[in-house]
Amino acid sequence: MASARDVANRLPITAALVLGSLLVAMDVTIANVSLPHMQGSFSASQEQTAWVLTSYIVATAVMIPMSGWLAARLGFKRVFLVSVGGFIAASILCGASTSLLEIVAFRFLQGLCGAPILPLGQAVMLDLYDRRQIGQVMAVSGMTMLVAPIAGPVVGGWLTDNLSWRWVFFVNLPVGLVSFAGVWLYLDRGPHIPTRPFDFLGFGALAVFMVALQLMLDRGSTLDWFSSAEIRIEAVCAAIALWIFAVQTLAGRHPFLDRALAIDRNFVAGNIFTAIQGLLLFSTLALQPPLMQGLMGYSVLGAGLVMAPRGVGSFVAMMAAGRLVNRVDTRLIIFIGLALIATAMLQMTHFDLSMDAGPFIVAGIVQGLGLGLLMVPINVLAFATLSPGLRADGAAVLSLMRNLGQSIGISLSEAVFINRLAVAHSDLAAQVQPSSPVLRAGLPAAMSPGTAAGLARLEGEVTRQAAMIGYVDVFRLGLIAAVAIMPLVFVLRPPKQVTTLVEVAPD
Numbered sequence: 001m002a003s004a005r006d007v008a009n010r011l012p013i014t015a016a017l018v019l020g021s022l023l024v025a026m027d028v029t030i031a032n033v034s035l036p037h038m039q040g041s042f043s044a045s046q047e048q049t050a051w052v053l054t055s056y057i058v059a060t061a062v063m064i065p066m067s068g069w070l071a072a073r074l075g076f077k078r079v080f081l082v083s084v085g086g087f088i089a090a091s092i093l094c095g096a097s098t099s100l101l102e103i104v105a106f107r108f109l110q111g112l113c114g115a116p117i118l119p120l121g122q123a124v125m126l127d128l129y130d131r132r133q134i135g136q137v138m139a140v141s142g143m144t145m146l147v148a149p150i151a152g153p154v155v156g157g158w159l160t161d162n163l164s165w166r167w168v169f170f171v172n173l174p175v176g177l178v179s180f181a182g183v184w185l186y187l188d189r190g191p192h193i194p195t196r197p198f199d200f201l202g203f204g205a206l207a208v209f210m211v212a213l214q215l216m217l218d219r220g221s222t223l224d225w226f227s228s229a230e231i232r233i234e235a236v237c238a239a240i241a242l243w244i245f246a247v248q249t250l251a252g253r254h255p256f257l258d259r260a261l262a263i264d265r266n267f268v269a270g271n272i273f274t275a276i277q278g279l280l281l282f283s284t285l286a287l288q289p290p291l292m293q294g295l296m297g298y299s300v301l302g303a304g305l306v307m308a309p310r311g312v313g314s315f316v317a318m319m320a321a322g323r324l325v326n327r328v329d330t331r332l333i334i335f336i337g338l339a340l341i342a343t344a345m346l347q348m349t350h351f352d353l354s355m356d357a358g359p360f361i362v363a364g365i366v367q368g369l370g371l372g373l374l375m376v377p378i379n380v381l382a383f384a385t386l387s388p389g390l391r392a393d394g395a396a397v398l399s400l401m402r403n404l405g406q407s408i409g410i411s412l413s414e415a416v417f418i419n420r421l422a423v424a425h426s427d428l429a430a431q432v433q434p435s436s437p438v439l440r441a442g443l444p445a446a447m448s449p450g451t452a453a454g455l456a457r458l459e460g461e462v463t464r465q466a467a468m469i470g471y472v473d474v475f476r477l478g479l480i481a482a483v484a485i486m487p488l489v490f491v492l493r494p495p496k497q498v499t500t501l502v503e504v505a506p507d
Helices: 004-008 010-027 032-042 051-074 076-095 100-114 117-128 131-162 172-186 200-219 229-251 265-285 288-296 300-324 330-348 358-384 388-431 437-441 452-484 486-491
Strands: none
Touching (some): 010 100, 010 117, 010 172, 032 100, 117 388, 131 358, 288 452, 300 330, 330 358, 330 452, 388 452
């Protein structure tokens, strides 16, 4: 419930909440480009340094479901301030780390502290604004979730190249302090004691499920999936934990997540769309940097700049969606967004190794427009029929599903890419025979199979072409997914009437 003071100060509160969300959203990707430098600093292997990312993702997955319960028990303001303060402290400790074990531990702490920031910020803004304004507010909030992962590698690459990898974490200090100060000075939300007790079994099962699933998705491509005993154990643990959580939620006296969330059709459909949105965004975000850097010779910063227009497209579309959401059927906006994403994926299926940056930029802008049109109406519709008392839990679940979609998108795209690269390499190599038209037409002297150096160059080119085929096949899969889910739009139910979301508490 928003107090009169909160409503009067909602602009500075919104700015502080968005800055806090920006910190967490950007830290998912900002450290990626610095991993090779950390590897050298700590004398670690590539697999070992990958835990810098994994520990953050796992900690976030564990803590997000707790956000709603903590806010109800301790108060939004207290939990948000502790989260931002802890995130700043953990960032400083990450930047000052002297060993791989230290930075992995501090990244885990950073994930634990940062997890509540996004869902709590969204829940607070849902209370501060009435429904006529909520579309524009969700556009501003959603912008950080789409633009930050794209801006992260650019900022991280620049800081690493010009300063050091440690500044990837130190840069959180000034932004975090502004967010902390804004919430501390302006937000006035006290604790609301929940009526139901804490469900240790439900939370424990959900935490085990998320940790096991995240580890399986993160390490599956490295360990060759189910040929690895570790992956099989994680899959079994995830399945058992999910079954326990489902039974406890359906039959428990006081389930960790309110059963009312599962019977709200709009909320369930909104979560499905949110997961799919994360999947479609990160399946391409994860693959385009290695495509540009590994196959086409782009620098880290250059690849980031070419991908940046996607964020511009998202910004424009979100601002438009924020204004249209109360005037046009939101399902139509979502449908157009999916159509634009499908169009971008279709453009990506025509990528080739001889093209310049133009197709990357055009497809990125179109995809950004589509993603921007999805974010705002999905958030508005997901909460349209949800009771105000369930908003904190609902925001936490929505964030959880977004993270889950991102993890699945990254893992699925990498698995498909590796498989299609191997198949394409085998097919292309089979064509490189003395009788093949390519060899009869004449290869460049540098690729002559008669010399060891030429054979190595020829093998490198075959691998390069096969990799491009693998990337295109992943984009084609994304096109199929975007088209396949379009009918789901009609499951959503538009709000029947415009009502206020603000309840002003007495002074």
